Amino acid sequence: MEPRSGCPINAAVEVLGDRWSMLVLRDVIFGDRRFFRALLTGSIEGIASNILADRLRRLVDDGMLTRDDPGRGRRATYSLTESSIALVPVFAALGSWGRRYRETTEELAVRAELLEEGGPAMWEDFMAELRVTHLGAPTPPHPREPVVERLRAAREAARSRAAG
Amino acid sequence: MEPRSGCPINAAVEVLGDRWSMLVLRDVIFGDRRFFRALLTGSIEGIASNILADRLRRLVDDGMLTRDDPGRGRRATYSLTESSIALVPVFAALGSWGRRYRETTEELAVRAELLEEGGPAMWEDFMAELRVTHLGAPTPPHPREPVVERLRAAREAARSRAAG
Numbered sequence: 141m142e143p144r145s146g147c148p149i150n151a152a153v154e155v156l157g158d159r160w161s162m163l164v165l166r167d168v169i170f171g172d173r174r175f176f177r178a179l180l181t182g183s184i185e186g187i188a189s190n191i192l193a194d195r196l197r198r199l200v201d202d203g204m205l206t207r208d209d210p211g212r213g214r215r216a217t218y219s220l221t222e223s224s225i226a227l228v229p230v231f232a233a234l235g236s237w238g239r240r241y242r243e244t245t246e247e248l249a250v251r252a253e254l255l256e257e258g259g260p261a262m263w264e265d266f267m268a269e270l271r272v273t274h275l276g277a278p279t280p281p282h283p284r285e286p287v288v289e290r291l292r293a294a295r296e297a298a299r300s301r302a303a304g
Numbered sequence: 305m306e307p308r309s310g311c312p313i314n315a316a317v318e319v320l321g322d323r324w325s326m327l328v329l330r331d332v333i334f335g336d337r338r339f340f341r342a343l344l345t346g347s348i349e350g351i352a353s354n355i356l357a358d359r360l361r362r363l364v365d366d367g368m369l370t371r372d373d374p375g376r377g378r379r380a381t382y383s384l385t386e387s388s389i390a391l392v393p394v395f396a397a398l399g400s401w402g403r404r405y406r407e408t409t410e411e412l413a414v415r416a417e418l419l420e421e422g423g424p425a426m427w428e429d430f431m432a433e434l435r436v437t438h439l440g441a442p443t444p445p446h447p448r449e450p451v452v453e454r455l456r457a458a459r460e461a462a463r464s465r466a467a468g
Contacts, residue, residue, distance in 0.1 A: 144349040239315075
């Protein structure tokens with residue numbers, strides 16, 4: 141489908157301007173969920189099965205995800221593409237805004253806080269890690285502690301604090 | 305309505321995850337359109353009148369816009385709030401992404417390019433200008449050339465180039 145205008149913000153929201161598409165991408169990027177069932181059962185917003193199926197199909201059509209074809213009876217794996225990996229700064233900006241201007245819980249906001257503190261350098265590191273995991277890029281030669289681990293550890297720590 | 309989760313990205317997309325809401329906010333922020341008719345007739349994506357009315361109402365309900373009440377027969381003015389002014393970095397990130405990963409026209413992408421080059425310092429200046437225009441904040445003491453003028457000039461220059 142032709143975009144309704146040549147404006148880059150319109151171009152972005154025509155692909156992303158649907159809350160479920162954004163949440164599915166968030167879960168693939170930050171939650172490392174690659175399978176239909178993991179995306180369905182892990183959804184903290186309770187996505188419905190038919191909506192998840194529709195959004196995955198659309199995201200594949202729009203070049204935001206690829207889906208392997210593992211053959212009869214085996215589950216398909218979804219992978220990010222360069223286009224969707226490049227959304228990390230958009231998610232960081234959305235997370236910073238949401239954390240500040242809407243109601244959120246500390247446990248879930250801690251990742252956004254860490255991404256904001258880390259800034260563009262951390263986003264680049266995270267995108268490089270996603271290219272390794274999803275696109276088969278070679279592992280960078282001087283690995284620091286992966287961002288994905290730092291995000292996971294921050295959320296775990298917040299979860300323990302919340303549990304008292 | 306309660307958000308479906310306490311995640312800041314979910315919180316953001318519950319308000320913004322609708323393409324028309326984002327485009328209306330884009331036109332108020334970057335196009336300085338403050339009236340229903342200006343938003344309707346100026347929409348390069350051709351927003352329908354009933355959709356515009358609905359999204360304006362929702363954005364007011366969500367605290368993203370205020371609407372003055374000018375009395376019988378006079379047109380209402382919409383103003384940004386601190387929450388929606390704080391979306392400038394989100395729009396900059398979306399514009400950078402759209403410009404790079406989707407099809408856009410040079411005339412419409414030039415603003416995104418300028419915002420990307422200017423970086424967070426320019427976004428802060430622009431947000432300060434929006435606070436003057438929309439929230440009645442005092443004009444900053446050492447005015448540079450306003451960002452709104454630089455964005456407008458860049459677009460005009462690109463339009464002239466496109467017209468040959």
